[in-house]
Amino acid sequence: MKIAIYGYGNLGRGVECAIRQNDDMELFGVFTRRDPASLKTLTGAPVYASDSIEQYKEEIDLVIICGGSATDLPKMTPRLAETFNVIDSFDTHANIPAHYAAVDAAAAKSGHIALISAGWDPGLFSLNRLYASSILPDGADYTFWGRGVSQGHSDAVRRIDGVKDARQYTVPVPAALDKVRSGSMPTLSTREKHTRECFVVAEDGADKAAIETAIKTMPNYFSDYDTTVTFITQEEMQKNHAALPHGGFVIRTGKTGLNGEHTHTIEYSLKLDSNPEFTASVLVACARALYKMKARGDSGCKTVFDLAPADLSPKSRDEIIAKML
Amino acid sequence: MKIAIYGYGNLGRGVECAIRQNDDMELFGVFTRRDPASLKTLTGAPVYASDSIEQYKEEIDLVIICGGSATDLPKMTPRLAETFNVIDSFDTHANIPAHYAAVDAAAAKSGHIALISAGWDPGLFSLNRLYASSILPDGADYTFWGRGVSQGHSDAVRRIDGVKDARQYTVPVPAALDKVRSGSMPTLSTREKHTRECFVVAEDGADKAAIETAIKTMPNYFSDYDTTVTFITQEEMQKNHAALPHGGFVIRTGKTGLNGEHTHTIEYSLKLDSNPEFTASVLVACARALYKMKARGDSGCKTVFDLAPADLSPKSRDEIIAKML
Numbered sequence: 001m002k003i004a005i006y007g008y009g010n011l012g013r014g015v016e017c018a019i020r021q022n023d024d025m026e027l028f029g030v031f032t033r034r035d036p037a038s039l040k041t042l043t044g045a046p047v048y049a050s051d052s053i054e055q056y057k058e059e060i061d062l063v064i065i066c067g068g069s070a071t072d073l074p075k076m077t078p079r080l081a082e083t084f085n086v087i088d089s090f091d092t093h094a095n096i097p098a099h100y101a102a103v104d105a106a107a108a109k110s111g112h113i114a115l116i117s118a119g120w121d122p123g124l125f126s127l128n129r130l131y132a133s134s135i136l137p138d139g140a141d142y143t144f145w146g147r148g149v150s151q152g153h154s155d156a157v158r159r160i161d162g163v164k165d166a167r168q169y170t171v172p173v174p175a176a177l178d179k180v181r182s183g184s185m186p187t188l189s190t191r192e193k194h195t196r197e198c199f200v201v202a203e204d205g206a207d208k209a210a211i212e213t214a215i216k217t218m219p220n221y222f223s224d225y226d227t228t229v230t231f232i233t234q235e236e237m238q239k240n241h242a243a244l245p246h247g248g249f250v251i252r253t254g255k256t257g258l259n260g261e262h263t264h265t266i267e268y269s270l271k272l273d274s275n276p277e278f279t280a281s282v283l284v285a286c287a288r289a290l291y292k293m294k295a296r297g298d299s300g301c302k303t304v305f306d307l308a309p310a311d312l313s314p315k316s317r318d319e320i321i322a323k324m325l
Numbered sequence: 326m327k328i329a330i331y332g333y334g335n336l337g338r339g340v341e342c343a344i345r346q347n348d349d350m351e352l353f354g355v356f357t358r359r360d361p362a363s364l365k366t367l368t369g370a371p372v373y374a375s376d377s378i379e380q381y382k383e384e385i386d387l388v389i390i391c392g393g394s395a396t397d398l399p400k401m402t403p404r405l406a407e408t409f410n411v412i413d414s415f416d417t418h419a420n421i422p423a424h425y426a427a428v429d430a431a432a433a434k435s436g437h438i439a440l441i442s443a444g445w446d447p448g449l450f451s452l453n454r455l456y457a458s459s460i461l462p463d464g465a466d467y468t469f470w471g472r473g474v475s476q477g478h479s480d481a482v483r484r485i486d487g488v489k490d491a492r493q494y495t496v497p498v499p500a501a502l503d504k505v506r507s508g509s510m511p512t513l514s515t516r517e518k519h520t521r522e523c524f525v526v527a528e529d530g531a532d533k534a535a536i537e538t539a540i541k542t543m544p545n546y547f548s549d550y551d552t553t554v555t556f557i558t559q560e561e562m563q564k565n566h567a568a569l570p571h572g573g574f575v576i577r578t579g580k581t582g583l584n585g586e587h588t589h590t591i592e593y594s595l596k597l598d599s600n601p602e603f604t605a606s607v608l609v610a611c612a613r614a615l616y617k618m619k620a621r622g623d624s625g626c627k628t629v630f631d632l633a634p635a636d637l638s639p640k641s642r643d644e645i646i647a648k649m650l
């Protein structure tokens with residue numbers, strides 16, 4: 001199967017690397033809004049102008065759209081689904097139903113297949129919430145994120161006056177994790193679940209106390225959390241905070257038995273050196289599943305909930321039954 | 326949907342309890358090889374003779390077969406698939422392809438749908454091996470079991486001369502878990518991964534040293550492990566070892582990036598107070614999925630790899646997309 005990458009940031013580069021790890025896939029090329037001549041890909045894959053993609057429609061089996069959820073994907077995914085089979089990693093949870101409806105309308109009309117919101121959350125974490133709640137209906141589930149870099153929160157700090165650069169880590173509170181794992185099904189406030197650590201490079205002469213106050217009192221982003229602010233140099237930022245690690249936990253505890261006398265804990269966790277590369281790896285496995293579904297005549301918008309696990313694997317069904325079941 | 330339970334041991338009782346936790350299901354009754362008049366169910370569900378089941382074929386949507394993998398299921402599941410939609414928890418990994426073929430032939434011929442090897446291993450652990458290896462092709466996965474009671478190993482100890490009762494716990498070695506989580510992809514011997522703890526009630530006057538030697542040198546079961554043997558009284562056995570806890574870990578680590586420079590860890594773990602009740606909860610969720618697939622016209626033998634996650638949930642697709650994705 002021939003895959004095109006649409007958008008070439010961290011995620012697009014991750015997809016480029018992930019395709020090389022899968023023998024049944026081939027990278028057609030990268031489509032960018034920048035001047036194609038100015039862009040050099042990691043693997044030397046060819047670069048095309050994004051507005052030229054229609055002319056390659058016979059040569060591309062599937063487009064992995066690597067744009068941002070805020071403004072790019074709501075436009076790009078429905079539009080590209082008119083001509084291509086597409087996958088995105090749309091992650092604004094509250095807007096998923098609207099995005100789904102728009103993509104489904106486009107894909108159903110054109111007869112293509114689409115998958116939205118693939119990745120790890122939404123994605124693998126969603127799958128684990130679904131499996132666990134279906135198996136233990138009398139229970140509660142909890143999602144923790146981190147320790148990892150939140151791009152959105154880092155950007156919010158960078159927009160403060162006097163901030164030159166910033167990196168924000170979301171950190172799960174160990175005591176909250178332990179309480180959840182105990183099976184007591186606690187009610188946890190936002191503050192009890194996560195802390196936020198900010199590393200900030202201030203501009204010369206900036207008022208550091210004012211910056212710290214601006215961060216800690218910022219509504220939605222920080223005011224509901226215990227936040228620490230550490231000022232560092234640009235060199236320290238480059239040396240210690242260049243990577244994009246992330247991860248987290250989905251835990252469900254639930255009761256079974258005649259009178260709920262037995263407690264069970266299902267825990268799923270990820271520890272990722274590179275958030276974009278791992279997300280890209282999920283997208284690429286999902287691309288394989290979508291390609292198989294399309295070959296069977298399926299179309300319209302799908303989510304990870306609709307993908308039969310067998311379709312994600314490059315191995316034959318006989319082989320996975322014999323070796324992995 | 327109306328479900329029948331075929332076989333009424335620990336697993337059958339677990340299914341009986343699990344059905345009560347799901348509003349979209351109803352227990353038709355329990356089928357047993359024992360005298361139905363002699364058997365009292367936990368919830369007062371009606372009891373029928375196992376050889377009378379054919380006469381209720383119009384009233385039963387699906388049969389959950391709760392027999393043993395060694396001798397019961399290889400006969401029961403193909404035979405019942407001639408008349409019913411069926412699910413079992415066949416767990417002899419090496420014989421799964423043969424069991425699959427037999428059940429698939431019967432179900433395909435009769436137009437029924439069947440699911441074999443549902444539970445947590447095979448089952449949820451298999452799913453996690455499949456998802457993780459599809460996402461991180463350049464990696465290695467590891468399955469650890471326990472701490473939990475192994476019925477097979479407990480039975481093996483009970484068959485030794487002079488043993489009145491026995492309970493065997495399989496225990497993962499913490500150092501091995503840590504080594505795996507580090508991402509170093511170690512090669513681990515059987516002995517390095519698990520230890521075995523035996524609690525034994527000896528008969529009066531039995532030669533305890535001989536029993537201990539017989540256990541520790543038993544091929545396949547114990548000789549490849551570091552095994553501890555502790556003699557206890559029948560009272561201690563009843564007080565401290567009556568439960569059937571189990572659990573375990575599926576961990577995959579893998580590399581991504583242009584030159585494999587980033588490492589990721591995917592970990593799935595279960596901590597179960599009651600192995601049979603949790604297995605039953607998985608079977609019941611799978612029954613729902615199978616029922617939906619049958620309603621869409623599907624038939625033949627399936628595995629957990631073939632079930633779209635959305636089908637496991639009692640919630641509508643719109644609801645899970647809006648709330649769980």
